[in-house]
Amino acid sequence: xxxxxxxxxxxxxxxxxxxxxxxxxxxxxxxxxxxxxxxxxxxxxxxxxxxxxxxxxxxxxxxxxxxxxxxxxxxxxxxxxxxxxxxxxxxxxxxxxxxxxxxxxxxxxxxxxxxxxxxxxxxxxxxxxxxxxxxxxxxxxxxxxxxxxxxxxxxxxxxxxxxxxxxxxxxxxxxxxxxxxxxxxxxxxxxxxxxxxxxxxxxxxxxxxxxxxxxxxxxxxxxxxxxxxxxxxxxxxxxxxxxxxxxxxxxxxxxxxxxxxxxxxxxxxxxx
Amino acid sequence: xxxxxxxxxxxxxxxxxxxxxxxxxxxxxxxxxxxxxxxxxxxxxxxxxxxxxxxxxxxxxxxxxxxxxxxxxxxxxxxxxxxxxxxxxxxxxxxxxxxxxxxxxxxxxxxxxxxxxxxxxxxxxxxxxxxxxxxxxxxxxxxxxxxxxxxxxxxxxxxxxxxxxxxxxxxxxxxxxxxxxxxxxxxxxxxxxxxxxxxxxxxxxxxxxxxxxxxxxxxxxxxxxxxxxxxxxxxxxxxxxxxxxxxxxxxxxxxxxxxxxxxxxxxxxxxxxxxxxxxxxxxxxxxxxxxxxxxxxxxxxxxxxxxxxxxxxxxxxxxxxxxxxxxxxxxxxxxxxxxxxxxxxxxxxxxxxxxxxxxxxxxxxxxxxxxxxxxxxxxxxxxxxxxxxxxxxxxxxxxxxxxxxxxxxxxxxxxxxxxxxxxxxxxxxxxxxxxxxxxxxxxxxxxxxxxxxxxxxxxxxxxxxxxxxxxxxxxxxxxxxxxxxxxxxxxxxxxxxxxxxxxxxxxxxxxxxxxxxxxxxxxxxxxxxxxxxxxxxxxxxxxxxxxxxxxxxxxxxxxxxxxxxxx
Numbered sequence: 001x002x003x004x005x006x007x008x009x010x011x012x013x014x015x016x017x018x019x020x021x022x023x024x025x026x027x028x029x030x031x032x033x034x035x036x037x038x039x040x041x042x043x044x045x046x047x048x049x050x051x052x053x054x055x056x057x058x059x060x061x062x063x064x065x066x067x068x069x070x071x072x073x074x075x076x077x078x079x080x081x082x083x084x085x086x087x088x089x090x091x092x093x094x095x096x097x098x099x100x101x102x103x104x105x106x107x108x109x110x111x112x113x114x115x116x117x118x119x120x121x122x123x124x125x126x127x128x129x130x131x132x133x134x135x136x137x138x139x140x141x142x143x144x145x146x147x148x149x150x151x152x153x154x155x156x157x158x159x160x161x162x163x164x165x166x167x168x169x170x171x172x173x174x175x176x177x178x179x180x181x182x183x184x185x186x187x188x189x190x191x192x193x194x195x196x197x198x199x200x201x202x203x204x205x206x207x208x209x210x211x212x213x214x215x216x217x218x219x220x221x222x223x224x225x226x227x228x229x230x231x232x233x234x235x236x237x238x239x240x241x242x243x244x245x246x247x248x249x250x251x252x253x254x255x256x257x258x259x260x261x262x263x264x265x266x267x268x269x270x271x272x
Numbered sequence: 273x274x275x276x277x278x279x280x281x282x283x284x285x286x287x288x289x290x291x292x293x294x295x296x297x298x299x300x301x302x303x304x305x306x307x308x309x310x311x312x313x314x315x316x317x318x319x320x321x322x323x324x325x326x327x328x329x330x331x332x333x334x335x336x337x338x339x340x341x342x343x344x345x346x347x348x349x350x351x352x353x354x355x356x357x358x359x360x361x362x363x364x365x366x367x368x369x370x371x372x373x374x375x376x377x378x379x380x381x382x383x384x385x386x387x388x389x390x391x392x393x394x395x396x397x398x399x400x401x402x403x404x405x406x407x408x409x410x411x412x413x414x415x416x417x418x419x420x421x422x423x424x425x426x427x428x429x430x431x432x433x434x435x436x437x438x439x440x441x442x443x444x445x446x447x448x449x450x451x452x453x454x455x456x457x458x459x460x461x462x463x464x465x466x467x468x469x470x471x472x473x474x475x476x477x478x479x480x481x482x483x484x485x486x487x488x489x490x491x492x493x494x495x496x497x498x499x500x501x502x503x504x505x506x507x508x509x510x511x512x513x514x515x516x517x518x519x520x521x522x523x524x525x526x527x528x529x530x531x532x533x534x535x536x537x538x539x540x541x542x543x544x545x546x547x548x549x550x551x552x553x554x555x556x557x558x559x560x561x562x563x564x565x566x567x568x569x570x571x572x573x574x575x576x577x578x579x580x581x582x583x584x585x586x587x588x589x590x591x592x593x594x595x596x597x598x599x600x601x602x603x604x605x606x607x608x609x610x611x612x613x614x615x616x617x618x619x620x621x622x623x624x625x626x627x628x629x630x631x632x633x634x635x636x637x638x639x640x641x642x643x644x645x646x647x648x649x650x651x652x653x654x655x656x657x658x659x660x661x662x663x664x665x666x667x668x669x670x671x672x673x674x675x676x677x678x679x680x681x682x683x684x685x686x687x688x689x690x691x692x693x694x695x696x697x698x699x700x701x702x703x704x705x706x707x708x709x710x711x712x713x714x715x716x717x718x719x720x721x722x723x724x725x726x727x728x729x730x731x732x733x734x735x736x737x738x739x740x741x742x743x744x745x746x747x748x749x750x751x752x753x754x755x756x757x758x759x760x761x762x763x764x765x766x767x768x769x770x771x772x773x774x775x776x777x778x779x780x781x782x783x784x785x786x787x788x789x790x791x792x793x794x795x796x797x798x799x800x801x802x803x804x805x806x807x808x809x810x811x812x813x814x815x816x817x818x819x820x821x822x823x824x825x826x827x828x829x830x831x832x833x834x835x836x837x838x839x
């Protein structure tokens with residue numbers, strides 16, 4: 001027996017978010033994106049609150065990773081990409097004419113699905129954003145490395161082997177190293193694309209603790225497939241489906257009392 | 273309910289399913305390949321290593337009474353013609369008939385080319401009367417005419433002829449060592465110092481010519497310079513005369529030391545003592561002395577210049593030329609190939625045009641190497657080189673400087689030949705750098721170039737090195753194009769020496785690969801060249817293996833820098 005679940009998806013987005021104290025960090029307005037002919041995002045409007053943790057959830061292919069990667073223009077590498085609408089970081093349009101993409105990326109740290117440490121020493125991995133900026137001051141580099149590694153709760157484990165290869169670390173350590181690298185450049189926003197999907201439960205819980213610690217210092221946007229994780233770490237949750245933003249609101253309410261039926265179905269596991 | 277016939281499956285997989293025949297075929301192919309290579313290396317190594325070992329000298333008395341002496345080299349069986357057999361004793365004829373008409377014969381290195389016009393002689397088994405190994409026979413290596421086999425009849429060690437018991441071996445050896453020392457001194461004077469004076473005189477004349485070309489032959493500058501050059505030339509001429517006089521004095525001294533040699537038939541040959549490079553009593557040589565001769569021959573081979581149309585002496589200039597050319601080629605091909613591949617893989621829009629370029633590059637690797645030689649000669653030497661000569665060396669024309677084959681043009685031609693290998697290997701190495709680390713770098717705010725320089729290139733470096741190693745191996749073993757663009761049979765000067773500007777890229781040079789071809793197939797006496805072919809091949813293989821081993825070592829070091837498992 002199956003019910004017809006072909007509800008229209010053009011129902012208006014439901015908003016009921018927790019407002020941060022700093023106001024809006026990333027202001028996404030009617031943002032659409034095409035890969036060639038295929039439309040991946042449909043007029044997404046989303047205000048990411050400064051200093052809070054925001055989760056993006058939704059079934060595979062719903063466009064949540066695309067949205068995340070659109071924010072630091074990682075998708076620029078893809079041929080045939082086209083966008084419409086606006087994304088503003090602290091009021092500055094990221095897709096406006098004459099935007100310096102490299103300067104823009106320096107304001108956002110990004111953590112990827114699989115740990116991607118560079119094949120160099122732990123120390124060099126962390127200070128890479130500074131190296132790129134041409135920083136040569138050894139004191140500053142050492143200080144940044146220590147601060148970032150402490151912030152990513154890796155310092156105690158690696159402080160005695162900073163100059164060994166980063167590839168010798170475990171998967172969870174590598175991911176925390178990548179987080180340390182992402183915050184070494186002192187960004188405003190931290191973008192995390194399923195940061196725990198390649199990790200075991202223990203490493204995952206450590207990353208989640210880390211996210212809780214970083215909350216407040218950075219605006220964190222995290223894409224996750226794991227709804228418990230979204231429920232645990234985030235203040236606001238955005239549910240996306242087929243390239244649309246369906247519901248965006250306070251995490252508790254999205255999971256316990258969503259406004260829309262479709263959200264209810266997804267978070268209770270009736271589809272997805 | 274209709275009964276369905278169950279699909280019956282064979283429970284036991286047969287041999288074909290396990291791929292057993294294929295496994296044998298693949299293993300067999302590998303084994304054949306390995307055996308071929310091992311056999312080849314063994315052949316080259318054995319022949320190369322054993323060539324310089326001094327063998328005994330056999331004195332053969334033929335059935336008709338003639339005497340000959342020589343070092344037995346190899347034997348073979350052959351089918352003598354009826355006319356030849358007609359003159360042999362009947363019992364031999366029967367034996368040969370019993371062996372299906374085959375007889376065996378032995379090749380002797382008899383030397384004494386100046387007396388008999390042959391170095392080698394085949395002796396068939398039915399011709400042999402008796403063979404003995406007389407202790408007094410010696411093997412003489414000479415600066416000219418190849419080896420002499422015979423004995424010392426008498427010697428003049430500066431104080432009149434000595435003969436028999438009066439001629440002590442120790443005194444002879446000592447006089448010989450001094451004579452060789454004198455010979456080297458004469459060579460150093462004539463080639464080195466007189467050569468330097470000649471070069472300076474030539475430079476003065478060229479300076480005068482340059483002034484004539486620039487200011488006109490009637491100009492004030494030219495006239496002033498002409499006066500100075502004349503004075504300089506006079507001074508140089510005086511130096512030249514002094515040196516020539518010293519050389520002449522040494523030569524006169526050298527004339528007093530002579531030996532008279534006699535072969536087994538008693539024919540005599542008088543030699544300057546200094547013209548003997550080495551002599552040893554082959555039949556009463558202890559293993560220790562044999563080792564001494566063996567090592568001294570290797571020493572001469574590795575550190576001396578060739579003599580006697582390259583069949584004797586050493587190959588130092590060829591070793592040097594091969595190494596210099598290969599290194600220069602790598603220096604040229606590495607940046608060129610890597611930069612090209614970087615653009616193709618990282619920057620160019622991957623479309624039809626890039627595909628065509630890529631296919632063309634791959635096809636370039638299949639062009640016969642001689643075509644590159646023709647191109648190198650036509651483009652580098654005759655076009656670029658001729659223009660360089662016009663601009664920078666007008667005073668030397670019409671004799672070309674860069675307008676003919678030389679070290680630089682040969683290296684560039686080989687660089688062109690090997691650049692496809694480097695491009696393909698580099699492209700593959702670049703493609704193998706995962707997208708995830710590139711994105712990680714870009715997300716850190718690195719530009720594309722910074723990402724390439726700091727992340728992609730270091731990670732691709734071992735792969736690029738592999739490409740360079742392949743290119744080096746290919747380039748070092750290439751001969752055909754070199755014959756057109758700068759390799760010569762005998763180069764008078766090394767491309768690197770103490771004369772400014774120290775590196776002489778325009779000079780022609782010698783190459784081990786060409787040396788093999790020349791010694792084996794272009795010399796007066798291919799039988800004498802044959803062992804040298806093996807020795808030189810062994811040396812070439814060793815040289816290439818050494819250069820590759822160095823590169824592989826460097827690559828391993830690079831890899832270790834980025835070592836560590838993923839998890």
